[in-house]
Amino acid sequence: MRSVFVFSLLSFYISYAQRSDFNDINFKKADSVAEIHKGESLRNLPVLTHNLTAPLDTDVEKFRAIYTWISSNIENDYSSYLKISNKRKRLVNDRQAFLEWNSSITPKVFERLLTERKTACTGYAYLVKEMANLAGFNCEIIDGYGRTPTLLLKEDSAPNHSWNTIEINNKWYLCDATWSAGQTILEDGNARFEPDYFDGYFLAEPKLFVKNHYSINSEEIKLKGTQNFTAFIEGPVIYKEAFLAPIIPVSPQKMYIYIKKGDVVTFKLNAPDNFKEEKFQLLINNGGRQKPIQPNTIRNQNKISLIYRFEKIGLHDVHILVDDDLISTYVVKVKKVRQ
CATH class of the missing domain: 3.10.620 (C8orf32 fold)
Known part of the structure; x- marks a missing residue:
């Protein structure tokens, strides 16, 4: 041994x-x-x-x-x-x-x-x-x-x-x-x-x-x-529940993300092959209001992409959930598009 x-x-x-x-x-x-x-x-x-x-x-x-x-x-x-x-x-x-x-x-x-x-x-x-x-x-x-x-x-x-x-x-x-x-x-x-x-x-x-x-x-x-x-x-905040599957946040690599209104952010994760993509959702908090979102989801073997377009300016806490368990958190700051 x-x-x-x-x-x-x-x-x-x-x-x-x-x-x-x-x-x-x-x-x-x-x-x-x-x-x-x-x-x-x-x-x-x-x-x-x-x-x-x-x-x-x-x-x-x-x-x-x-x-x-x-x-x-x-x-x-x-x-x-x-x-x-x-x-x-x-x-x-x-x-x-x-x-x-x-x-x-x-x-x-x-x-x-x-x-x-x-x-x-x-x-x-x-x-x-x-x-x-x-x-x-x-x-x-x-x-x-x-x-x-x-x-x-x-x-x-x-x-x-x-x-x-x-x-x-x-x-x-x-x-x-x-x-x-x-x-x-x-x-x-x-x-x-x-x-x-x-x-x-x-x-x-x-x-x-x-x-x-x-x-x-x-x-x-x-x-x-x-x-x-x-x-x-x-990096993004990782919750302990991510370790059970395990589910690994891959990108974005930073917790704070800065974009313009109308931009799309793709959250990429690795998950077990037998993990169903419909289990994933986003919980977005903007201005104190929390809203569950079912993002567009793309799966390629064990790689899952959650795609969401941000149409409201301000600070958004974006929580990635699987079956109501928190997996990771990002903060997205959306700026107004300058004319």
Whole structure:
């Protein structure tokens, strides 16, 4: 199972593998094993890891049990996230200091994880790595930027997220246990974690993953096709539901689109071959009024084009939906045609 994984001093790119490699695997047994051991102590990780993996036959099922157990048993700690985020902001211009600090806090983060079963993304990624390594996998932590619908980034934003890359059957895959665990709800200035396991970030689609994850380390292994940071933060908003199919927004490549009245915009996406194009629609908000639109749709194998002509001037929030699930959002500014 193990193979040598060496980081070069120079950046290099690989093609990560896709979850479709395991379409013939039923994860119900792995998930049931994780459920049986729900609530078990983290004090003896070798024993917990053995209990989660021993009943399973394939490597991917073993890692699945580890991953779903972590994402279903650990609470996202918003207070720790704020402390780490503030420190990252202070060190944003000193990369070496940031990396040294990031390594130094791991024992503290891990101790709170053991005692309180709470952690920020750093703790999730560390626990995935530790348990996967105990099970005999090569697994690494990647630090960088996570971009969500409620957390848009700027050029001077500090790194804010950590996730993992895992080797299974001599191929490398991507996963994000933090984002699989649930969501933090902010109400009246108070944070409340709402556990809700989400499967889309387990062995996530690489071409979609790169749209809301960006590695900070130039010498670290990167996803083939990764754009520069400016292009990353200027891209459309991607919602987690896009990862289930998966559905990959291809163009326009920028979230903000500037056109003239009467111009046509074509929203291009990649979707599974068996995905029916009539499932797609646009939800357009202009001046506070929201209107569902059935655009002209063209399909060419797994490529879908949604075509719409903008006849009203102003700012339009354009949401792409599939069966009422939000997939991505663009902002279209329509200017009046000068005579």
